[in-house]
Amino acid sequence: MAGLVLEEFLPYRIVVLGDRLSRRLARAYADEGISIPEWRVLAVISQQPRMAARDVAARTPMDKMAVSRAVAALEDKGLVTRSEDDNDRRVLVLALSREGRRVFNRIAxxxxxxxxxxxxxxxxxxxxxxxxxxxxxxxxxxxxxxxxA
Incomplete structure (x- = not known):
C-alpha cells in the first residue's frame, strides 16, 4: 500500500468539493428547468456573443457528447440558437436567445x-x-x- 488516504488526497478532495458545491448551486437553475450540464453550456455561451460549438466543449469539464446533448436541450427550450458561421459554413455558431439571456441573468x-x-x-x-x-x-x-506525475 502506498499510504494513500483518499479523504486527504488533493485531487479527490477538489472533485468532491466541486461536486458538492455544484449540486447545491443546481437548486438555483433547477427552478428554471435547467440541468447541471445545460447550465455549464449556457454559462460558457454567455461569455461571447457568438461561440463556435467546438469551443464550448473546450471550455467545460464535459465530453463532447454531453455538450452536444446539453446544446440540443437548450435549443429545444428556446434558450440557444445555432447557425452557420458567416466565414466558414462548416462551423456551427451558438448564441443565447433573448429568453436564454434572461434565464442566464436570473441564474447568474x-x-x-x-x-x-x-x-x-x-x-x-x-x-x-x-x-x-x-x-x-x-x-x-x-x-x-x-x-x-
Missing part, C-alpha cells in the same frame, strides 16, 4: 449570491490565500508534459 444573480455567501465564511486572508492557491494549482496542472 443567484450564482453570484451563492458564491458571495460561501466566501463570506472565510476571512480576507483565507480568501486571498485560497484564490492564490487555486490560481497556482491551475498553472501547475497546465504545465506541458504532466511533469507532476
Amino acid at each position: 444573480r443567484r450564482a453570484i449570491s451563492f458564491e458571495r455567501r460561501l466566501l463570506e465564511r472565510l476571512n480576507s486572508d483565507e480568501r486571498r490565500c485560497f484564490r492564490a492557491a487555486l490560481d497556482r494549482l491551475d498553472e501547475i496542472s497546465k504545465e506541458a508534459g504532466a511533469a507532476i
